[in-house]
Amino acid sequence: METSQPHPAGDHVIEVTDLHRHYGTGSGRYHAVRGVDLTVGRGELFALLGTNGAGKTSTMELIEGLAAPTEGRVRVLGHDPHHERAAVRPRIGIMLQEGGFPGDLTVAETGRAWAGTTSYARPLDEALELVDLGHRRNVRVKQLSGGERRRLDLAMALLGRPEVLFLDEPSTGLDPEARAAVWRLVRELRAQGTTVLLTTHYLEEAEELADRLAIMHGGQIVVAGTVSEVIAGRPSRITFELPAFNGTSLPPLAGATVTVDGRRITVQTPRLQATLTELLGWADRHGIALDALDARSASLEEAFLAIASEAAHQPPADTPAAPPARRKLIGLAR
Numbered sequence: 001m002e003t004s005q006p007h008p009a010g011d012h013v014i015e016v017t018d019l020h021r022h023y024g025t026g027s028g029r030y031h032a033v034r035g036v037d038l039t040v041g042r043g044e045l046f047a048l049l050g051t052n053g054a055g056k057t058s059t060m061e062l063i064e065g066l067a068a069p070t071e072g073r074v075r076v077l078g079h080d081p082h083h084e085r086a087a088v089r090p091r092i093g094i095m096l097q098e099g100g101f102p103g104d105l106t107v108a109e110t111g112r113a114w115a116g117t118t119s120y121a122r123p124l125d126e127a128l129e130l131v132d133l134g135h136r137r138n139v140r141v142k143q144l145s146g147g148e149r150r151r152l153d154l155a156m157a158l159l160g161r162p163e164v165l166f167l168d169e170p171s172t173g174l175d176p177e178a179r180a181a182v183w184r185l186v187r188e189l190r191a192q193g194t195t196v197l198l199t200t201h202y203l204e205e206a207e208e209l210a211d212r213l214a215i216m217h218g219g220q221i222v223v224a225g226t227v228s229e230v231i232a233g234r235p236s237r238i239t240f241e242l243p244a245f246n247g248t249s250l251p252p253l254a255g256a257t258v259t260v261d262g263r264r265i266t267v268q269t270p271r272l273q274a275t276l277t278e279l280l281g282w283a284d285r286h287g288i289a290l291d292a293l294d295a296r297s298a299s300l301e302e303a304f305l306a307i308a309s310e311a312a313h314q315p316p317a318d319t320p321a322a323p324p325a326r327r328k329l330i331g332l333a334r
């Protein structure tokens with residue numbers, strides 16, 4: 001077993017190089033993670049986005065040290081998180097997609113049991129208050145709502161005052177108010193220097209929180225960078241309807257792509273202001289009303305949809321066999 005040296009402060013807290021993960025063996029072997037590289041600096045929040053089955057959780061689990069990669073190298077706080085688990089585990093917090101805490105224990109009993117596995121546990125009440133669960137401390141876990149269970153998962157991940165926090169879809173199942181509260185908490189933790197790696201399906205969550213993000217598809221990172229870098233180069237979009245189209249042709253809109261779907265027109269353009277000016281001038285000159293007019297710059301959502309659709313048309317060379325059924329993750333196996 002290779003024993004790695006801890007990194008000096010300020011270096012990358014997470015380093016992942018050419019990571020691969022297979023599930024199963026023989027003809028049922030499935031290549032779920034296919035050469036992922038990423039780094040996360042101290043105090044940075046990095047979001048992993050992707051389509052369903054893109055490989056986000058499979059990648060996270062390797063970085064968390066819950067499984068060993070088939071190939072590739074992972075370092076967390078300078079250590080191999082799987083083989084040097086004892087060095088890494090006390091310094092990280094993990095919120096899995098399904099916490100799996102026993103339903104018969106109360107919130108407080110769960111917290112006490114979990115605190116016993118953690119070296120520098122913060123007071124249980126403090127952890128519960130962070131996620132607004134203090135008033136539910138004597139309620140059995142099975143009686144909590146789905147959103148409350150998610151918040152319990154988060155409280156348990158925070159119990160050991162982690163330097164690195166892994167959040168796998170932290171706000172799934174939360175109502176908008178609880179989600180906003182979780183976002184505030186994550187921002188505070190990051191401001192205090194916690195490094196965060198999160199997966200999410202909510203693009204606005206990544207837009208709100210992430211310093212950098214990566215979009216995965218088919219086990220690979222298709223694009224990575226800041227939100228502006230990922231959006232850069234994506235066209236803006238103007239849509240409208242022509243209720244009483246009198247046959248007047250649309251003007252030539254330089255550099256734009258026009259799609260007509262019945263009465264609905266979509267114009268994609270790299271020059272939003274100039275194209276909109278040309279279009280409004282044309283409508284004005286011909287006395288045409290542009291119904292339901294909407295003009296917007298490229299968003300992360302549009303970039304995501306375009307990237308996912310482009311990637312879906314370019315499957316990797318070793319197209320996988322259908323994957324075997326997924327295993328359910330049990331929180332206590334962390």
Ligand SMILES: Nc1ncnc2c1ncn2[C@@H]1O[C@H](COP(=O)(O)OP(=O)(O)OP(=O)(O)O)[C@@H](O)[C@H]1O
Pocket residue numbers: 023024030032050051052053054055056057058059323324325326327
């Ligand atoms: N234990 C497992 N055994 C076999 N295949 C698995 C296992 N876990 C995941 N897979 C498969 O690996 C691929 C990647 O799954 P993974 O859960 O990492 O994706 P994801 O991006 O997190 O998806 P989602 O957004 O749906 O949570 C999927 O095709 C999945 O079915």
